[in-house]
Structures are given as C-alpha cells and as structure tokens.
Amino acid sequence: MPEPVLQPVNDTLVLPAPLPLDGGQVLENVAVAYETSGTLNSDKSNVVLLFHALTMDQHVVGTHPKTGKPGWWAKSVGPGKVIDTDHFFVICANVLGGCMGSTGPASIAPDGQPYAMRFPVITIRDMVRAQVALLDALGIEQLHAVIGGSMGGMQALSFAANWPARTRAALVIASTARHSAQNIAFHEVGRQAIMADPKWKGGDYGSGKGPENGLAVARMAAHITYLSEEGMHEKFGRKLQDRAEKTFGFDADFQVESYLRHQGLSFTDRFDANSYLYITRAMDYFDLAEEVPGEDGGGKLASAFAGSEVRFCLISFDTDWLYPTSESRGIAHALNAAGAPVSFVELSAPFGHDSFLLDVPAQDRVIAGFLG
Amino acid sequence: MPEPVLQPVNDTLVLPAPLPLDGGQVLENVAVAYETSGTLNSDKSNVVLLFHALTMDQHVVGTHPKTGKPGWWAKSVGPGKVIDTDHFFVICANVLGGCMGSTGPASIAPDGQPYAMRFPVITIRDMVRAQVALLDALGIEQLHAVIGGSMGGMQALSFAANWPARTRAALVIASTARHSAQNIAFHEVGRQAIMADPKWKGGDYGSGKGPENGLAVARMAAHITYLSEEGMHEKFGRKLQDRAEKTFGFDADFQVESYLRHQGLSFTDRFDANSYLYITRAMDYFDLAEEVPGEDGGGKLASAFAGSEVRFCLISFDTDWLYPTSESRGIAHALNAAGAPVSFVELSAPFGHDSFLLDVPAQDRVIAGFLG
Numbered sequence: 204m205p206e207p208v209l210q211p212v213n214d215t216l217v218l219p220a221p222l223p224l225d226g227g228q229v230l231e232n233v234a235v236a237y238e239t240s241g242t243l244n245s246d247k248s249n250v251v252l253l254f255h256a257l258t259m260d261q262h263v264v265g266t267h268p269k270t271g272k273p274g275w276w277a278k279s280v281g282p283g284k285v286i287d288t289d290h291f292f293v294i295c296a297n298v299l300g301g302c303m304g305s306t307g308p309a310s311i312a313p314d315g316q317p318y319a320m321r322f323p324v325i326t327i328r329d330m331v332r333a334q335v336a337l338l339d340a341l342g343i344e345q346l347h348a349v350i351g352g353s354m355g356g357m358q359a360l361s362f363a364a365n366w367p368a369r370t371r372a373a374l375v376i377a378s379t380a381r382h383s384a385q386n387i388a389f390h391e392v393g394r395q396a397i398m399a400d401p402k403w404k405g406g407d408y409g410s411g412k413g414p415e416n417g418l419a420v421a422r423m424a425a426h427i428t429y430l431s432e433e434g435m436h437e438k439f440g441r442k443l444q445d446r447a448e449k450t451f452g453f454d455a456d457f458q459v460e461s462y463l464r465h466q467g468l469s470f471t472d473r474f475d476a477n478s479y480l481y482i483t484r485a486m487d488y489f490d491l492a493e494e495v496p497g498e499d500g501g502g503k504l505a506s507a508f509a510g511s512e513v514r515f516c517l518i519s520f521d522t523d524w525l526y527p528t529s530e531s532r533g534i535a536h537a538l539n540a541a542g543a544p545v546s547f548v549e550l551s552a553p554f555g556h557d558s559f560l561l562d563v564p565a566q567d568r569v570i571a572g573f574l575g
Numbered sequence: 576m577p578e579p580v581l582q583p584v585n586d587t588l589v590l591p592a593p594l595p596l597d598g599g600q601v602l603e604n605v606a607v608a609y610e611t612s613g614t615l616n617s618d619k620s621n622v623v624l625l626f627h628a629l630t631m632d633q634h635v636v637g638t639h640p641k642t643g644k645p646g647w648w649a650k651s652v653g654p655g656k657v658i659d660t661d662h663f664f665v666i667c668a669n670v671l672g673g674c675m676g677s678t679g680p681a682s683i684a685p686d687g688q689p690y691a692m693r694f695p696v697i698t699i700r701d702m703v704r705a706q707v708a709l710l711d712a713l714g715i716e717q718l719h720a721v722i723g724g725s726m727g728g729m730q731a732l733s734f735a736a737n738w739p740a741r742t743r744a745a746l747v748i749a750s751t752a753r754h755s756a757q758n759i760a761f762h763e764v765g766r767q768a769i770m771a772d773p774k775w776k777g778g779d780y781g782s783g784k785g786p787e788n789g790l791a792v793a794r795m796a797a798h799i800t801y802l803s804e805e806g807m808h809e810k811f812g813r814k815l816q817d818r819a820e821k822t823f824g825f826d827a828d829f830q831v832e833s834y835l836r837h838q839g840l841s842f843t844d845r846f847d848a849n850s851y852l853y854i855t856r857a858m859d860y861f862d863l864a865e866e867v868p869g870e871d872g873g874g875k876l877a878s879a880f881a882g883s884e885v886r887f888c889l890i891s892f893d894t895d896w897l898y899p900t901s902e903s904r905g906i907a908h909a910l911n912a913a914g915a916p917v918s919f920v921e922l923s924a925p926f927g928h929d930s931f932l933l934d935v936p937a938q939d940r941v942i943a944g945f946l947g
Contacts, residue, residue: 225823226823227823320825323823324823324824324825381813382813383804383807383808383813384804384807384808384810384811384812384813384829384831385799385804385807385808387813388795388799388807388831388832388835389799391829391831391832391836392795392796392799392835394825395788395791395792395795395836395839396768396771396792399768399772399788399789399791399792400771417771419767419771420764420767420768420792423763423767424764424796427757427760427761427764432755432756432757432896435755435756435757435760436755436756436757438756440756441754441755441756441759449860451597451599451696452696453692453696453766453770453852453856455763457756457759457763457859459756459760459763460759460760460763463760463764464763464767467767480825484825487829488821490813524804524896
C-alpha cells in the first residue's frame, strides 16, 4: 500500500513591522515564505520550528516546486514519523536572504529594481529574527522545540540563546557555534568563483542566466566538504564512468568527477547566486559567543546560555569533518558551564556532514526520544 | 656573517630521442629544464635527483626568476645542509607538462603554434621517463637516491618501481601511491574553475592574459587542502584583517580570506593555467599498482615492488589530510610484502601537507640519516 501523501500548506507572510538587522539597517515589507504540516492545537503548544541548511528551503515535506523531488526531510517529518505531524505542528520558513519566496537579494527593492548586491549583509540572528516575527504574527508564544542541522543548527542555537523564553527545547545537529578558519576558507573559494564569473556582473544579472559556471564551481567545492573521505572512497573509489579505460583527455573519466559536475550543474537550476553569497557570508559571520556576549562582556560561549531554561540536545557525526564532533563538544561544555540541561551524542555514520539528512536510524531514535 | 650563497647551475637539454608516452603518443624535441647544485664526482655516483611538487619547479636552491624568492627547498639543500651539496650533486628538473622551461602545453608544437590543449595528456610515469632520458644524456647510470614530496613522491615511487636499477634509494615524503576520490574531486573543482573562465578560450589564450580568475580559484581551493584545520585555526582563527569590526560587506574581512585571495592572485603571476590542467590530470591518473602491474596482472601494490633492491624511506605527517599517514602505511605494507627494505615514520608537525616544505627538524634528521 503506498504511503499516504502528506499535503503540507505553503504560505507567505509579509511582516507587519520593519525588520531591524544586526548590520544596522532596517528592511521594510519582509516576506517570509513557509511550509506547515500537521495541525496547530488550541493552545498553540505543539509547534516545532525547523530551520533549513544553506542550500535548502522551506520544502521539508512537500514536493519541491523547482526540482519535483520530495522535501528534504520528508523521511523524518510526517504522520507517525520521527517528527510526528499527528502530534506536532511543524513550521519551516525559507531564510531571509534565500531565494524560495522569502525576501532576499533577488527581491524587488522599494525603487522597483532587484536589490542584488544592495541587499544588506545579514547574519544568522537576522534570519532567526525574521522567523520570530513570523511566530509573533501567527500568535505562537512558545515552541515545543526548535530543530536544525548544519546552518539550521546555527539558527537553533541563535534562537535558544537570544530568545530563550520562546522555546522549551533546542535540537542542534551536525553544527557549530562559530565558523572556523577552514569553514570560512571554503566559503570564500565559492564566493570568489561566483564573483569571478563575468556573468555575475557585480550581482546585476537580473532574471536572466546568472553566473552559472561560477555557482557550479562553488557548489562542487562545498559538496566535497559534505562527504567523508571514507564515504567518497566507498561510493566512487577510482571507478571510471561508463568506460573501460582512461581516455587520456579532460572528460569526466572518473565517476567522482561526473558526480561532482552533476551536483554543480543541477544546483544552478534551483539556487540564486547572490543568495549563495549572502547566506555563506552570514554563516562565516556566525560566532554565538560574540552574538550573545552576556553580562561579562563576552568571548565565552557559556555566557550565551547563562540562565537558560531551554533543554538542549546536540548530535554530531563521527565522519563529519566540516563541523566535527569537537565543535558540538565545545557547545556541550559551554552549556554545562552555564548549568543548562543538555544531552550530547556522537553518532557513527559513514556519510560525513550529510549524515543528518540520510538514513541513520540512531539519529531517529535520539530525535524521537528528545521530542517526547 | 651572512650565509654563503650557493649558485646553482641552470641548463636545458633537448632530449636526443622522441619521448614515448603512456597515452600512446610520441613527443619530439622534448626540452627538460633543470637546476644542479654541487659537484658531480668522477664515477658519477653521488647524484641525488629531486622531484618537485605540483606547483613548484626546478628552482630548488636558486632564486626564482619570476617571484624573486629563494628556491623551494633552499633551507634543506646546500653546503652543509640536510642534503649536503658538499657531498651530493643534486639535480631537479621541471616536469614534462610544466611551465618553467620543460616542454608543456605552452610550448610551440611542430606547426609553429602553442600546443595548448593539443598537448597530449601525460602521466606521472611520463614525467619520470623524461627525467630518465635526462640522466641518460648526462651519462648518469645509477643515482644515490631519488627524493620527492607530494607529487614529487609519486615520481619517486614511479621511478623506483619502473627503473629499479637506476637508483639505490628512494625517499618518499607526504605522498601516496594513488589518488583517492577526494583528491580527484578537489582537482576537478580546480579544472572546472579554469575551464569555466571565458578567458581560458578552450586553452587558446596564447601568451596574453589567461584565465587568471579561474586559476586563482583553483589555487585557493587546492591551498586549503595543503594546510591543516588546526594550523589554519592557529594562524588565522576568526581574526579580522586590518579592521576592528566586521564591515557587513564582501571585502576580505577575515585574515584567512585575505590570505587565500593573495595565494590565488600571486599564483597566476607564475603558473600557466593549461599546465595546471595537465599536471593535475597526471596526478589523478596516478595509481602505481596499475602502472606496474607485475607478473600477476596487477591490482596489488606489492607487485610494483617485486624483486626491488631499492632502499625505501617513507615520511608522513600527522596533520596531513591530503595524503594522510594511512596512504604511506599502505605503501610500507606493500614494500614489506615485496620483501623490500623500508623504513617508515609518521612525524608530528602542525602544518598539514605543507609540512614537508617547512621547518620540521625531525624531518631533517630522518633525511640526513637515510642519505648517509
């Protein structure tokens, strides 16, 4: 019997008030596009807010309108699933700066032209602030939990640290409290690849073909960091692509080359290059200890969680070299130092950083147990 | 008292015979540009052949003609140094496919035009074959040792496996017997960045400005793999570049961004983009077990060393994630299985893959001890 198809609801809210940003600017008429699944209960106490990662969007469950593929966490969100929509009302919003309906660099500025690079540089907290305003507009006072992996985990941390009264729990998966030099370096390569593409035109490529080559290279470089060395070896090794011998040319002789080229090209069909610049910048700027310096003036991550009553759960993966276990351990230590309740587990999975999106039964058990 | 300056000798030899290539083609009039230091003894028994890495060249000791900087291993090669030119006659040749005087894609083909992408795809063994032809021309029958780090180590392995009678010893540093899927992936990103640059023009950029932006992006991506995460953290962390606050823009706010941009840009002043394509391709094609299949038909690395009387020394670095210790360990096991004499040591150094070029006293001791 085929699985019953969950039909999520898609909506877009224009925030009623201007949105102040960490950079000092204010954005008017901010749109927040979001997907909901399940039913909001009468006292609005069953809400789970999911935060998406860098290249994803609000389509957690529903078919993606551009790719036609299932939502990015359809395996985990739905009736009877790990995040059970028979019990929870699940919201996911496209981040500020994104390109799937929320206000971003491709949106039209008050002067009638796209913002492009006139869009203000935003932070992870700005993304969260827009989503708190969405909750305000929906009349949701306190969440059952915030959940996010990777950049979604940064948003979950920022939410819990900056708006601790607005959630009872925070689940942070394969994430970090600050971008490392190596993290910044990989993003900088991607940005330089985009900006080096003459079709980028200083961001003013309009609605036509943008810097597709540059964006594809950026995606390829980033994609390597999402996989583990072991996982790549298992999947590809030195296997050749549809040929018995090397061609002694520059075609994609190796399967891993063919795979990466496909990843790069398909990405350009669904993602906006300027959004990629702004969102990677926000991630590189992220440093929770700086964002919430606490009364002691900051620098210590523990200060970000001082007095917090939020229950935390942290999950890392042993093959994730983008945000390795040591990053989650650092957050756990800071939460311990702040006296906040936290459980932390490192899971074993061969898929590297991408493990949080893939089939890891142990992760399902941790999430289900934590959500209660 | 200033250190006496060693004046190496630079020369270029045009090989007297055509050079057959692994891809089946034959190259005529192959030039091999090389640097020598020290004095060749009467029975030509004191020769050390150094192989250079991907982005280096024959200028081991002497001032680089394009950058004006000291040779890439001037700290280790010279009178009284680790590779002592009071005793050894040290040769290093620019690899086939390179851009510092040896025949490569920028060289003029028989039709009077640059080869560009008509240059045949070459292998690591082709590079070595050109250098064996150089030794033939110089009348050098057997070397005291071959030495190489990174791609130089691949050449040292290929030399020892394919021409075992031509050297008494082989020193292989921070290298691998075959490129992994992840290694290939990073190179493919670099190649795609170059080929995506419209100034590449299918390789026909001639002597003018080539695909500098693409080459710079390729270099930036590769450069991240040469450093350790810990090393980058120590060196850069999240420190800002010449500013007290983030600019909320896309300038190089972080030191690591500024550093990488500099690495990318300065590389384009000294390296040819097509050479980068050909040399990375040769590295990706490298698989010693395939190159020297042995009598059993191949697949086993040990077969490559069957009956070898070459003494081997392998050095790896604990923070090298490009060619990690496990790669060297695999080579050591294969040499053990083949009954070849081998010593293998993993050294601790914080600099990642680049450690072999930097100040690691323990490496000096291993090299000096091995050379005798």
